[in-house]
Amino acid sequence: MIELFGVFLLALAVITAIGVVQARNLFAGVMLMGIFSLLMAATFFLLDAADVALTEAAVGAGISTVLMLSALALSGAEEKARSRSRILALIVVTVTAATVIYATFEKPRLGDPNAPVQQHVAPWYFDMTQEAIEIPNVVTAVLSSFRGYDTLGEVIVVFTAGIGVLFLIGAAAPKGRASPSQGDLPVGLKHHQPIRVVGKLAIPFILLFAFYVQFHGEYSPGGGFQAGALFAAAIILYGMLEGEATALSIIPAPVLFAMSAGGALLFGGVGVVCMLLGGNFLQYDVLLAGSPVGAQQMGIIAIELGVGITVAGTLLSIFFAFATRDQS
Amino acid sequence: MSEILGLFNYWVFVLLMVIGFYAVIAKPNLIKKLLGLSIFQAAVFLLFISMGKVDGGTAPIIQNGNWDAVFSNPLPQVLILTAIVVGISTLALGLAIVVRIKEAYGTIEEIDAIASGEATQLQQDSGESKQ
Numbered sequence: 001m002i003e004l005f006g007v008f009l010l011a012l013a014v015i016t017a018i019g020v021v022q023a024r025n026l027f028a029g030v031m032l033m034g035i036f037s038l039l040m041a042a043t044f045f046l047l048d049a050a051d052v053a054l055t056e057a058a059v060g061a062g063i064s065t066v067l068m069l070s071a072l073a074l075s076g077a078e079e080k081a082r083s084r085s086r087i088l089a090l091i092v093v094t095v096t097a098a099t100v101i102y103a104t105f106e107k108p109r110l111g112d113p114n115a116p117v118q119q120h121v122a123p124w125y126f127d128m129t130q131e132a133i134e135i136p137n138v139v140t141a142v143l144s145s146f147r148g149y150d151t152l153g154e155v156i157v158v159f160t161a162g163i164g165v166l167f168l169i170g171a172a173a174p175k176g177r178a179s180p181s182q183g184d185l186p187v188g189l190k191h192h193q194p195i196r197v198v199g200k201l202a203i204p205f206i207l208l209f210a211f212y213v214q215f216h217g218e219y220s221p222g223g224g225f226q227a228g229a230l231f232a233a234a235i236i237l238y239g240m241l242e243g244e245a246t247a248l249s250i251i252p253a254p255v256l257f258a259m260s261a262g263g264a265l266l267f268g269g270v271g272v273v274c275m276l277l278g279g280n281f282l283q284y285d286v287l288l289a290g291s292p293v294g295a296q297q298m299g300i301i302a303i304e305l306g307v308g309i310t311v312a313g314t315l316l317s318i319f320f321a322f323a324t325r326d327q328s
Numbered sequence: 329m330s331e332i333l334g335l336f337n338y339w340v341f342v343l344l345m346v347i348g349f350y351a352v353i354a355k356p357n358l359i360k361k362l363l364g365l366s367i368f369q370a371a372v373f374l375l376f377i378s379m380g381k382v383d384g385g386t387a388p389i390i391q392n393g394n395w396d397a398v399f400s401n402p403l404p405q406v407l408i409l410t411a412i413v414v415g416i417s418t419l420a421l422g423l424a425i426v427v428r429i430k431e432a433y434g435t436i437e438e439i440d441a442i443a444s445g446e447a448t449q450l451q452q453d454s455g456e457s458k459q
Contacts, residue, residue: 010340010374014347017343020363021355029363033366037370044377052377052408052412063416075427079360093349110378111382111384113382115379118380122402136390139389139405143406154410158414162417162420168424168425325427
């Protein structure tokens with residue numbers, strides 16, 4: 001039964017994806033993309049990937065849609081009609097699809113416990129998590145301890161992308177567009193009373209959930225990446241309701257930049273502290289004398305915090321860079 | 329039946345991948361290309377997560393200290409979790425470039441932008457030859 005539900009979700013996802021590509025109105029395309037992300041999140045959950053589902057729902061369906069919409073506001077939402085023939089593209093795509101589908105016949109069937117991918121490192125990760133880290137969420141253990149180098153790299157990529165966006169379309173102006181002279185113009189959604197009231201009610205709970213996901217990530221699905229995205233989503237919601245300028249007066253742009261850099265620095269700093277204490281880079285065992293397991297848990301909490309701070313700071317800087325850019 | 333269900337996720341991966349691929353190569357609108365790239369990316373996520381699934385397994389989070397239950401593979405999940413967040417960062421970078429192209433050329437259609445760039449180039453060349 002659950003398999004059929006998965007088939008249904010994936011069929012819907014394919015239809016939505018075709019809708020995204022065919023929609024002439026880019027606004028409709030972006031909204032369909034949000035639905036597509038939500039369908040993918042549900043599929044990931046069915047495939048036992050709770051952490052990934054949470055990330056996809058927060059980032060793919062939430063933040064990504066908002067960023068796309070703020071870019072559309074600057075670039076125009078209508079796609080021009082084209083009569084150009086697309087036969088060549090269709091041929092290329094069909095050949096690619098046929099080749100890859102042919103290749104899938106060699107793949108192990110879905111859920112096969114004897115597939116090569118299940119044999120190699122996964123059992124080792126379970127054994128070592130039980131032995132050396134003792135936290136229930138193995139995904140978090142692999143993410144922040146066994147593959148800490150990877151995660152540090154990803155955090156640096158996020159940070160670098162944030163810098164790139166700021167270089168391209170400028171840092172958010174501290175004053176914003178909402179000068180008193182245009183007081184009659186609608187700022188944010190101030191004139192939509194019901195949305196404003198309901199939205200504001202939701203913000204504290206989103207923030208609380210973000211902190212729960214951050215600090216409970218060792219025991220339940222979650223961690224720095226999801227928490228950072230949720231935190232950013234709460235502030236973005238506030239910015240949409242009250243205008244970007246008001247939101248920026250609560251978290252000024254310099255604070256956001258400091259968060260982007262500080263989180264990555266905290267992550268790297270933990271690694272350096274490990275080296276100073278005589279271990280290898282990001283080898284948390286040495287952090288707490290006499291208790292390697294406790295030290296591992298301490299290191300994981302510290303670097304997850306760094307991840308969360310960087311992701312939240314970078315996503316918010318990116319959002320405000322788009323939202324406060326002059327539409328002239 | 330189980331044969332078809334066992335490969336269904338991979339076929340959906342292929343379909344989604346080529347839908348995104350088609351948008352990237354055939355659509356002239358730059359935002360549409362980025363949407364296509366996001367679909368392509370989601371298809372790869374689906375491939376990885378499907379490979380990590382184990383029959384009768386559960387999410388790799390240990391409950392009540394029971395380490396002997398059947399769990400799905402945590403490694404693909406870790407890779408994809410970070411890839412999603414990196415994906416949004418690169419998407420934002422792409423959108424920023426699109427916004428700059430719109431400001432410089434007044435359009436986000438690939439062909440119009442190239443034509444507008446060539447026209448500017450021609451003007452500059454003729455201006456230089458007059459001097």
